[in-house]
Amino acid sequence: MSAPPDTIEPKAARATLRGRPELYTRYAADQALLNTNAKKFWTLALLLAVIILPFTPFATRAWLGNLTVVMIYAIGGIGLNLVTGFAGQVSLGHAFFIGLGAFTAAFVGGTPGRTAGGLELEMWIWLPLAGLVPMAVGLLVAPLAARVRGLYLAILTLGLVFLGEHIFREWEFVTGGFIGRRAPEPVIAGFNFNQRQEIFGVDFEREAIFYLFCFVLLVILAVLARNLARSKSGRAFAAVRDRDVAAEVMGVPLLKTKVLAFGVSSFYAGICGGLLAIAFGQITPENFGGLAGLLLSVEFLAVILIGGVATISGSIIGAAFVVLLPRFVEIASAYIPFVGGQGSGAFLTIFQVNQILFGALIVAFLILEPRGLFGLWLRMRNYWKAWPFSY
Amino acid sequence: MEELIPVIVRGLGVGSTYALLAVGFVIIYRATDVVNFAQPALMILGAYYVSFYVFNLGMPFPVAVIASMITMAAVAALTERIALRPMVGEPPFAAAMVTFGVFVALFIVAFRLIGTNVIVVGDPWGLERMDFLGARVNQVDIAKIVISMIAIAIVGIFLKRSRVGLAMRATALDQEVALAQGVNVGRMFGLSWAISGALAALAGMLIGTAAGGVSPLVAFVALKALPVIILGGLDSIQGSVYAGIIIGLAESFTRTYAGTYAPWLGSNFDIVVPYAIMIVVLMVRPYGLFGTKEVVRV
Numbered sequence: 001m002s003a004p005p006d007t008i009e010p011k012a013a014r015a016t017l018r019g020r021p022e023l024y025t026r027y028a029a030d031q032a033l034l035n036t037n038a039k040k041f042w043t044l045a046l047l048l049a050v051i052i053l054p055f056t057p058f059a060t061r062a063w064l065g066n067l068t069v070v071m072i073y074a075i076g077g078i079g080l081n082l083v084t085g086f087a088g089q090v091s092l093g094h095a096f097f098i099g100l101g102a103f104t105a106a107f108v109g110g111t112p113g114r115t116a117g118g119l120e121l122e123m124w125i126w127l128p129l130a131g132l133v134p135m136a137v138g139l140l141v142a143p144l145a146a147r148v149r150g151l152y153l154a155i156l157t158l159g160l161v162f163l164g165e166h167i168f169r170e171w172e173f174v175t176g177g178f179i180g181r182r183a184p185e186p187v188i189a190g191f192n193f194n195q196r197q198e199i200f201g202v203d204f205e206r207e208a209i210f211y212l213f214c215f216v217l218l219v220i221l222a223v224l225a226r227n228l229a230r231s232k233s234g235r236a237f238a239a240v241r242d243r244d245v246a247a248e249v250m251g252v253p254l255l256k257t258k259v260l261a262f263g264v265s266s267f268y269a270g271i272c273g274g275l276l277a278i279a280f281g282q283i284t285p286e287n288f289g290g291l292a293g294l295l296l297s298v299e300f301l302a303v304i305l306i307g308g309v310a311t312i313s314g315s316i317i318g319a320a321f322v323v324l325l326p327r328f329v330e331i332a333s334a335y336i337p338f339v340g341g342q343g344s345g346a347f348l349t350i351f352q353v354n355q356i357l358f359g360a361l362i363v364a365f366l367i368l369e370p371r372g373l374f375g376l377w378l379r380m381r382n383y384w385k386a387w388p389f390s391y
Numbered sequence: 392m393e394e395l396i397p398v399i400v401r402g403l404g405v406g407s408t409y410a411l412l413a414v415g416f417v418i419i420y421r422a423t424d425v426v427n428f429a430q431p432a433l434m435i436l437g438a439y440y441v442s443f444y445v446f447n448l449g450m451p452f453p454v455a456v457i458a459s460m461i462t463m464a465a466v467a468a469l470t471e472r473i474a475l476r477p478m479v480g481e482p483p484f485a486a487a488m489v490t491f492g493v494f495v496a497l498f499i500v501a502f503r504l505i506g507t508n509v510i511v512v513g514d515p516w517g518l519e520r521m522d523f524l525g526a527r528v529n530q531v532d533i534a535k536i537v538i539s540m541i542a543i544a545i546v547g548i549f550l551k552r553s554r555v556g557l558a559m560r561a562t563a564l565d566q567e568v569a570l571a572q573g574v575n576v577g578r579m580f581g582l583s584w585a586i587s588g589a590l591a592a593l594a595g596m597l598i599g600t601a602a603g604g605v606s607p608l609v610a611f612v613a614l615k616a617l618p619v620i621i622l623g624g625l626d627s628i629q630g631s632v633y634a635g636i637i638i639g640l641a642e643s644f645t646r647t648y649a650g651t652y653a654p655w656l657g658s659n660f661d662i663v664v665p666y667a668i669m670i671v672v673l674m675v676r677p678y679g680l681f682g683t684k685e686v687v688r689v
Contacts, residue, residue, distance in 0.1 A: 090484065144670065147677040151426050151487065151625065155617050156673055159666035162614075170657030291611060298491065352499050359492030366485035367478075 033226060050215055054208035064207040065279070066327055071214040072275045074319035077303035078225045078312055079268025084301070085310035086229055087261035088241025089145065093157030095296035096164035097134040097266040099288025101273025102183075105130035106283060107174045109184025116176040123186045123193070130274030131267040138266025139259060146258040149244070161297060165289020180284030183277040186213070194278055214275060218316075221268060226312045228264065237261055238310075295355075302358045306365055308374025317373045326354045396526035398647050399640065404532030406639015407539035409665075411594040412616035413623065413631035414543055415587035421563035421626050422583035425478075425486040429470065430591055431613035432497035437463045437592025438512055438605040439504050445513035452515055456596055460589040467588025468581045470497075475584070476577065501607045509604035512596050531600045542593055543632060546586060550628075559583065563626075618669035624682020634680060638665045 021037050024030040034040045053059050053067075080094050109126035110118035119126075141160065148156055168175045175181065186193040193213040197204045228234050236257045239247035248254045277283045286292055299322055307318020330350055333339040338347035348356075369375045412430060419427045440462050444455035474493050478486040516531040523533065550556035561569040562579040570576050591613075598612055599605035619638050623630025646661035653660075678684050 144674055148673055151483070152621060152673070152677065154487075155426070155621050156670065159618060159669050162666045163663050163670075166657065166660065166663040169659075301488075348499070352495075355495045356492070356499075359488065359495055362488050363485060363492060366488060367481055 031230060033223070047219070051212070054205070054211055059208070061205060061207045064205070064211050066324060068207065068211045068214050069276075069279050070316075070320045070323045071211075071218045072272055072279060073300075073303060073323050074218055074316040075214075075221055075275070076269055076272030076300055077307065077315035077319045078222060079265045079272065080300045081304045081307075081310065081312070081315045082225060082228070082237070082268065083261045083265035085304050085308075085315075086234060086241065087237040087258065088244075089149070089258060089261060090151075090154045091145075091157045091262075091265070092154050092294070092297045092301075093141075093160035093164075094265075094269055094300045095288050095293035096157075096160040097138060097269035098273035098276065098296065099164055099168060099285075099293065100134040100137060100266075101130040101270025102277040102280075102283050102288065103168060103175045103181075103273075104133040104270065105184050105274035105277050106176075106181050109186075110181055113176060113181060115172045116181050117173050123184070123188050126184055127186075127271065127274055131270040134270030134273070135263050135267040138269075139263045142259040142262035143255060145262060146255050158294065158297075161289060161293040165285055165293060168285035168289050175285060178285065180282055180287070183281055183283060184274075186210070186278055210278070217271070217275070221271065222312050222316065225264075225268070229310075229312065233257070233260055241310075299358065302362050304372075305362050306372055308372035309370065311371075311374045314372050314374035317377075321373065322358070325357060326350065329353050329357070394526075396524055397528050398643050400523065400526075400528040400532045400536075402640035402643030403636060404529070404535035404639070405642060406636040407536045408594050408597045408635075409616055409619045409638055410632045410635025411539045411542060411590050411597070412613050413619040413635050414546060414628055415590040415594075416616055416620045417623075417626060417628050417631050418546070418583050418590075419587050420620070422559065423475065423479075423486070423580055424483050425475065425490060426617075426620075426625070427584075427587065428487065428491040429493040429497060430587065430616065431610035432494045432501060433463055433467055433588050433591035434595035434598070434613045435501045435505070435605060435607055435610045436466065436497060436595070437588075438595030438599040438609075439501060439510065440592065441512045441596045441599070442510045442605070452513055455513070456593065459596065460592045463588040463592035464585035465588075466497075467584040467591070470588075471581050471584035476580065479580075498607065498610060501610070505605070505607055507606065509606045510599070511604050512599040514596070514600040516600060534600070535597045538593065538597065542590060543628070546590070547628060555582070615665050618665040620679075621669050622672050622679055624679030626683055627679070627681035630679055630681030638668060641665070641668055 024035070029035065034043055054064055076094065076098055079097075080091065083089050083091055105126050107117065108119050108121050108129050109123065110116070111120055112118040145153055145156060169178060191197070194206060194210050196206050197209055229237070236247070236252045239250065239252050240254060240257050240261075244254055247257075273288075280287065288296065303318040303322045304315055305318070306321050307316070308314020329339070333350050333353070339350060339353055365372055369379075371378065412434065415430055415433075416427055419425060437459050440459035441452075441455050444450045444458050445452055448455075450458060470493055474489055475486065478489055514531070514534075516529075516534050519530045520527045521530050521533070522528075550560060558569065558574040559579050559582065561572065561574055562576050566576050569579070594613070595605065598609060615638065616635075619634045620631055622638065623632070623634030641664050642661045645656075645664045649656050649660050650658070672680070
């Protein structure tokens with residue numbers, strides 16, 4: 001009675017069979033981030049395209065700036081997606097954590113002003129801190145948030161936005177008070193990522209450098225988030241989202257899972273805030289608190305709901321959509337008679353049109369395609385995969 | 392004691408306005424399971440119509456208030472019919488986002504109508520004061536308390552005693568069963584919104600009284616009804632009255648005493664004290680003071 005000969009072994013040396021790219025013989029191959037050849041090819045192509053873009057003539061400085069904001073929003077969107085999309089905890093308080101990150105960055109990296117202090121440290125200190133401080137606050141708030149859910153949680157986190165505005169306004173030593181303070185300089189070892197630089201004799205625009213820097217950060221953080229999502233913790237997130245009581249019965253620690261989701265989400269929000277501060281140049285409490293904070297939170301909800309709930313690539317698509325849509329509305333407004341800029345006396349301002357469009361799109365996606373733009377892509381892909389058959 | 396009474400009266404005045412708004416939220420939540428984020432915009436429009444009827448149409452103030460309440464009831468019912476009725480059966484979060492969209496739309500309307508000015512509602516109280524238990528208090532605070540409590544009492548009696556009120560409570564309890572008993576559930580939804588709209592108009596008028604005036608930005612005062620409903624429990628009218636009063640008093644006391652006893656809280660802490668209270672209370676009672684505890688099953 002000997003064990004059956006292990007005939008699978010020689011074939012399993014290859015993760016997939018030649019000519020059968022989607023037949024996996026190892027779990028690891030099935031779970032790989034880029035599990036098909038098409039994905040490998042197109043992801044690489046996209047990465048290359050994004051890196052080359054600043055050196056092509058299409059890249060005006062304004063558009064590079066816009067794309068940088070897309071990446072920063074994508075980082076924040078991934079954070080919100082972890083807590084709302086993967087773990088199912090609707091948070092309207094994302095703007096608060098973003099603001100916290102922004103002001104931490106400005107305090108640690110900024111220069112002391114008339115009322116505000118500053119530690120004048122380099123970016124390799126202030127950027128991690130911009131993530132860690134909101135994360136610490138997120139971990140403090142999370143046990144409380146874990147007690148409530150649904151609309152209670154949404155309103156509770158909305159409360160954070162209003163409390164945040166108060167703290168940002170009053171704690172002048174850190175935040176500069178009502179007028180706010182300048183963003184920190186992104187300097188590592190004397191190299192400023194937000195300045196025109198010459199590297200190996202090649203002249204880089206200020207926008208191009210910051211663009212590439214944000215891109216590298218986005219890739220790192222996105223891969224980390226994706227890995228978290230497919231790990232044990234990620235599966236715990238999904239279990240809690242789908243039915244928290246059932247998850248608890250099956251031995252998923254509810255409190256620990258929710259706390260982890262909030263903590264990681266706040267970390268991403270903080271990094272997003274720190275970078276956003278640089279993109280804004282000057283940050284004030286009005287950017288992140290009160291009404292503007294509420295609208296910012298809704299904007300990030302739009303990022304994940306339009307992009308795709310519980311997908312990392314969806315968050316990036318959503319960020320691109322949410323950031324670039326206003327720019328297109330701005331361009332289109334020249335041709336639409338009743339839309340105009342602030343104070344132009346038009347029936348609707350561009351800002352109002354954006355608000356209406358976001359609202360309408362969020363609702364449309366929630367009803368028609370809850371998986372967002374990413375879901376549209378999936379539909380399209382599956383249609384062509386099965387073509388010419390309809391199933 | 393002398394100095395305490397004005398503080399308490401002012402707190403009760405503000406608190407009863409919050410309670411009025413919160414009751415509007417609760418009625419809609421009970422009927423349709425939707426948190427109505429459009430309430431602030433309804434409130435502003437209500438205040439605008441009071442002002443419009445008083446100054447442009449020359450109505451006497453009480454008539455103008457009633458007319459404004461009827462107008463806003465119609466606007467709210469229409470909103471429900473157009474924007475919210477198609478959302479029946481969709482996830483509650485989607486419906487909540489729809490109300491947020493309605494808020495944006497109505498808020499833009501309010502901006503078009505009011506502009507960036509501050510309008511007054513033409514109330515008879517102004518800044519006059521009166522004697523109350525030996526202290527001087529603002530007449531307008533007394534008016535706020537009396538009017539809000541009467542309005543809430545009327546709504547309460549209507550829900551408790553009338554046939555339609557019974558139908559509304561049945562709808563809140565279980566829509567399908569209510570439908571099976573011959574209740575026109577859709578009409579009950581519309582009616583809930585109408586009542587809520589009317590209460591919002593009344594609250595808007597009260598907030599715009601005296602020195603206040605109304606500009607579109609006052610709408611965010613109405614967001615304070617959110618901590619109130621969380622504190623009282625999303626589905627309890629009684630709870631929102633108590634919670635409104637608690638929040639109003641807390642706000643008034645903080646405004647008066649925080650500067651003296653707790654200057655580290657910073658100025659204007661009274662604006663955010665409702666949210667702080669809400670967070671603290673949720674730690675102890677996650678479903679609010681009077682809310683129904685959700686029973687969860689696998």
